[in-house]
Amino acid sequence: MNPVLQEFWPYLVLIFVGFLPNEIWRLLGLVLAWRLNEGAEVLIWVRAVATAILAGVVGKLIFFPPGALESVPLSVRIGAIALGLVAFVLVRRSVFAGVVAGEMALIAGAMLLSP
């Protein structure tokens, strides 16, 4: 391969395999949203679909975790999410409090229960 091409090859891959296949959905969203007003009824449904997909990402990360998270028992993963939610409600509805409590629960649980 020509040396200039070789040097830029990884970046061409990044643009054509990583950036464009992902970005196309954002551009399509821009086109489809062009004629919608903020109060449009269909937006309630669209937001519900987006929220359900987001929840799906969460569900899959909890039940089929990637990499190192897999070594933490499922009970600890679910328990840590539950503790995070309890801390959020108890500590002035603070997301920081929820995340810190959930993380501490996960690390403690992993250290105590992992083989």
Added chain:
Amino acid sequence: MSAPLSSPSAPSAFLRGFTVAWRSVFAYVLFGTFVGIGALGHDFGFSLFWMVMSTVLIWAGPAQVILISALGTGASAIEAAIAVTLSGVRLLPMVIALVPMLRMETTRTRDLLLPAHFTAISMWVESLRLLPSVPRDQRIAFCNGLSVGLVLSAALATAVGFYLASSLPPVYAAALLFLTPLSFTVSVLRNSHLLVDRLAFAFGLVLAPVLATLNIDLDLLWSGAIGGTLAYLLYRLRRAGR
């Protein structure tokens, strides 16, 4: 790029958004998450600059993890591109829901290109929460400031993770990966004031793992379409009954 004529205060709105980014839990959640992604890229043999560029250009954690692991494990470019584009479909409804909050009569399409590019779960959740209290003519600038803050946090973290890669104990690597599901769950609970959003979250949370267990292709998209539509129909029923 020129600022829209109607917003002389665009730079200050941008700065306000940028400042708000660092008060958002997501600046720190993203930092932790992208330390994990930077370490992953290092382990698969990508260069530091390539990794930081992929954070800024792709700006969607799941797509980036898919790209790195697919290319790193020797998948073909076509296979990797298909996997990336399937994970990117979820960005479509997010952009459609966000754009009408940003747009005014005088807004040009090119003014919305940056907010559309910056649309990702973290930015979307924070924008939907914060934009209603921002004057309409300052929303695009505010949104860009918020996004630049979040992207900056993620890009710095990618570099930090790249250098930390070999010295990260497994328990902490697990804790970094846990940041995404935990922070998304807590912030949706904070932000969803409408019944329809809570129902949609509950349905998606249950449906996606069930569909994945049944080995159904495109499980995420199905759980979004089915869960979201079901939540919307229940909301319509309740509204009609009142």
